[in-house]
């Protein structure tokens with residue numbers, strides 16, 4: 001039995017070594033990713049439910065690794081947060097998305113909003129508002145066309161400090177929204193005090209619709225609450241026409257999901273904006 005334990009320990013430690021090795025390799029790679037231009041953005045359309053028009057796009061980062069191929073954000077954003085690399089990466093995402101949005105606005109003359117995901121680490125950075133202001137000035141984007149998505153965890157972690165930061169950001173005239181709503185913890189007391197414009201209902205509530213009556217009840221309640229607080233609602237992960245019509249019935253304002261458009265290249269979005277059916 002002793003021997004067996006020893007063997008297990010050895011096996012475990014070698015598996016751990018492999019894990020640490022690949023972690024270190026990924027971290028070294030991530031440090032170089034920015035300077036080597038390996039990061040790029042895709043944009044997913046957000047649709048106004050009533051008019052069926054595209055009102056915005058969400059910027060989603062990807063990493064084209066020279067050996068491993070394309071790495072999705074869930075596989076490197078946590079590492080970027082852990083190492084602090086999310087700060088320069090997040091700033092690159094913000095600048096790239098704002099530049100692109102400014103170009104779309106100039107070309108199409110349409111008020112297309114671009115949404116950028118902000119991690120907790122970025123939100124806690126004291127120079128956040130300064131950075132956002134600098135990027136807006138540099139790119140010339142109308143602040144109303146920039147949306148920042150924050151999670152409940154980010155906002156509620158230090159709700160008093162959050163109030164001050166949100167005030168700074170709102171002072172810049174940008175659009176703020178709460179991402180993955182319903183998956184974290186929100187204090188209703190703070191929710192009413194936070195000056196955010198929209199709630200994004202997490203896709204885990206949408207995926208079972210219309211059959212899942214509990215998720216339907218939750219979705220309907222979130223929409224009613226948000227509207228009572230004068231916030232708009234975006235449903236995430238809309239994959240079927242049935243889901244979309246139920247959401248329309250519930251009075252949901254906006255929708256995003258594979259049914260309405262996958263995350264896609266900037267050129268594909270440009271084409272979509274130029275096509276007459278999109279006008």
Ligand code: C2E
Pocket residue numbers: 044059060061072073074077090093117118119179180203236237238239256257258259263
């Ligand atoms: P998220 O912010 O909740 O983004 C939505 C995710 O759902 C995206 O995954 C998108 O591709 C996926 N999605 C969209 N429609 C559907 C659908 O109909 N069905 C299903 N099953 N999925 C759908 P993605 O691009 O892999 O991003 C994953 C997460 O990585 C994001 O979740 C976000 O938390 C994070 N992330 C992505 N880009 C950035 C970034 O630039 N900065 C930060 N801090 N986080 C980012």
Ligand code: CA
Pocket residue numbers: 058117149179
């Ligand atoms: Ca998001």
Ligand code: CA
Pocket residue numbers: 179180200202203236
């Ligand atoms: Ca989300």
Ligand code: CA
Pocket residue numbers: 179180
């Ligand atoms: Ca998220």
